[in-house]
Amino acid sequence: MRTTFKVAMLITLAVLGAAPARAHHSAAGFDNTKVKEITGTIKEFQFKNPHSWIQVMVEDEKGQQTEWSVEWGSPNNLGRQGIRPSTFPPGAKVTIRLNPMENGGPAGGFVGAKFPDGKTIGRWE
Amino acid sequence: MRRTAAALVWAVAITAWLAARPALAQQLPDWSGVWTMVGPTVFDTATQTGKGAVTTPGVREHPPYNAEWEAIYRTHLDLRDKNRFPDTISNCGVPAGFPRLFNLPDTYEFIVRPEQVWVLTENGPNILRVYTDGRPHLADQWETYTGDSVGRWEGDTLVFTTRALKGFRDKDVILDRTGLVLSDKAHVTTRMRKLDPATLEVRMTIEDPVSLTRPWPVTKQFRKQPLGTRVYDYGCAENNRNPVDATSGKTLILGPDGAVLNK
Numbered sequence: 447m448r449t450t451f452k453v454a455m456l457i458t459l460a461v462l463g464a465a466p467a468r469a470h471h472s473a474a475g476f477d478n479t480k481v482k483e484i485t486g487t488i489k490e491f492q493f494k495n496p497h498s499w500i501q502v503m504v505e506d507e508k509g510q511q512t513e514w515s516v517e518w519g520s521p522n523n524l525g526r527q528g529i530r531p532s533t534f535p536p537g538a539k540v541t542i543r544l545n546p547m548e549n550g551g552p553a554g555g556f557v558g559a560k561f562p563d564g565k566t567i568g569r570w571e
Numbered sequence: 572m573r574r575t576a577a578a579l580v581w582a583v584a585i586t587a588w589l590a591a592r593p594a595l596a597q598q599l600p601d602w603s604g605v606w607t608m609v610g611p612t613v614f615d616t617a618t619q620t621g622k623g624a625v626t627t628p629g630v631r632e633h634p635p636y637n638a639e640w641e642a643i644y645r646t647h648l649d650l651r652d653k654n655r656f657p658d659t660i661s662n663c664g665v666p667a668g669f670p671r672l673f674n675l676p677d678t679y680e681f682i683v684r685p686e687q688v689w690v691l692t693e694n695g696p697n698i699l700r701v702y703t704d705g706r707p708h709l710a711d712q713w714e715t716y717t718g719d720s721v722g723r724w725e726g727d728t729l730v731f732t733t734r735a736l737k738g739f740r741d742k743d744v745i746l747d748r749t750g751l752v753l754s755d756k757a758h759v760t761t762r763m764r765k766l767d768p769a770t771l772e773v774r775m776t777i778e779d780p781v782s783l784t785r786p787w788p789v790t791k792q793f794r795k796q797p798l799g800t801r802v803y804d805y806g807c808a809e810n811n812r813n814p815v816d817a818t819s820g821k822t823l824i825l826g827p828d829g830a831v832l833n834k
Contacts, residue, residue: 475654475822475824475832475833490827492810494806494809494810495804495805495806495807495809495810496663496805496807496809496810496811496813497810497812497813499810499812499827501827513826513827515812515824515826515827515832517812517824520676520677520805521803522677522678522693522802522803522804522805523676523677525801525803526800526801547824547832547833548833549832549833549834551824551832551833552826552832553824553826553832553833
């Protein structure tokens, strides 16, 4: 039974692709027609309501660090899809694809993520 | 003889008491488990049937507003397109209200008892109480976000009316994020039933003599989630980085330090 449930959850996760679920507030401010890729080090995963936020430190070519804020779904829905607070561990390197802010600011809506070991989360085709 | 008469009186009394009860628990349908709404969180039929998304222009089938409220709605749509129409629940302080309660993301639970039905929404959270114990609406009921709901069972269908809704009077209740609103004279008749073991249907007929020219039917469906699905806290204020700017009505995006990123 437990195995069946796990399989069902995995199938659900695969079908949903851990898609963005920013349902509480408007996603206005993010350009859903564009996808930007950032690579950096995870500072914090705020697995909290109403939306989760992944904080990522990104270094530019001059060595300047910028903190990016990546908005994702509610921990409730993400948790039901298998995501956990440990999914984005602080200190880990990660590449994240996001719908960027319309004004170019350091934030965006989560699309997908890829870790150095090849593991992907969300949409990453 | 006297014993027979007493037994007869007793039998009649028991029968009358049973008949007077709103419903017997064993006759009520099984709506247990965890459910989620099917489709997007909008009331417009066009967007529910896949003709377009909530922000797709040209596909909306507007509710039957009169000219005055159609103009109000147009204003709201225009503000929405400019990110200036705030979602009233974005500041984490008020209930979603009715009928928006049947238009929320996240999970639902339906608790059925002979005397009452509860609808629990994870998002919010919100509670809808439908009294089925035979009580009427209060004649002098004041308006609230969720209103007053009383109903009855017609076989496996829960039928109830919801009155005393405050609507958009204080500008803190909307039906969906496109800016659909109703007046404080709106009332709704709802029929809920299970279509199959995994599908619950909610058919609402919304009437509002102030804003609508005719009754507006809206149907929502809910899909049962896998056995073992859990429901969680929804602490809206826990980490709300999308508050509404009180002056401009703009939904903000805050950085980790609270600075506004979408100036």
